[in-house]
Amino acid sequence: MNQKRLFLLLVIFLSLSAFAQNSSTDFTYSNLKLSSNSFNGKITATVIVTNSGNVAGKEVVQLSLSSSADSLDKLSEELIAFSKTNLLQPGKSQTITFTLNDNDLTSFDTELSLWIAKAGKYTVKISSSSAKLNLSATFNLANDIVVERDHNVLQSKEQLDDDKPANVTGAIMELNDFVQASK
Secondary structure, eight states: OOOOHHHHHHHHHEEEEHHHHHHOEEEEEEEEESSSSSSEEEEEEEEEEOOSSSSOOOOEEEEEEEEESSSSSSSSSEEEEEOOOOOOOOOOOEEEEEEEEGGOOEEEEETTTTOOOOOSEEEEEEEEEEEEEEEEEOOOOOOOOEEEEOOOOSSOGGGGGGGGGGOHHHHHHHHHHHHTTTT
């Protein structure tokens, strides 16, 4: 590699390093509010994000959810939604709003073959990444909510009896009932 090319690569590297250092900024999160302390079909979370750094920047805000209901196999924390702020000048703020519905609370119960939100305490966590918790708030779900039942329209191989012809008409009727019910 000749000296001119090495010098050019060094200038590019230093320029990019300086740009990376000057383009980053810091953000603070404040005033996390939930629309209710109990879940009634939906709940809204709002948070204020402020550029506390020296340069303009954007921030990705994440909402994760955890539950005290541990009777089902469920992640300890699940990313539910995220949003990006507008370009915020130093000292400027933006309110970010997230809306949670019953689907966001559900887990699959394999024994009952249904999607269910289990009663209990839920924690909303607001952060810039899963490694850094900024704010949290809790709400309660008073009763289980069944969101969707699984429709067993297909039989497993173990359920089929090779000595008997398959009941194709019955399977088609069950599938048709399932399609009609989901409309």
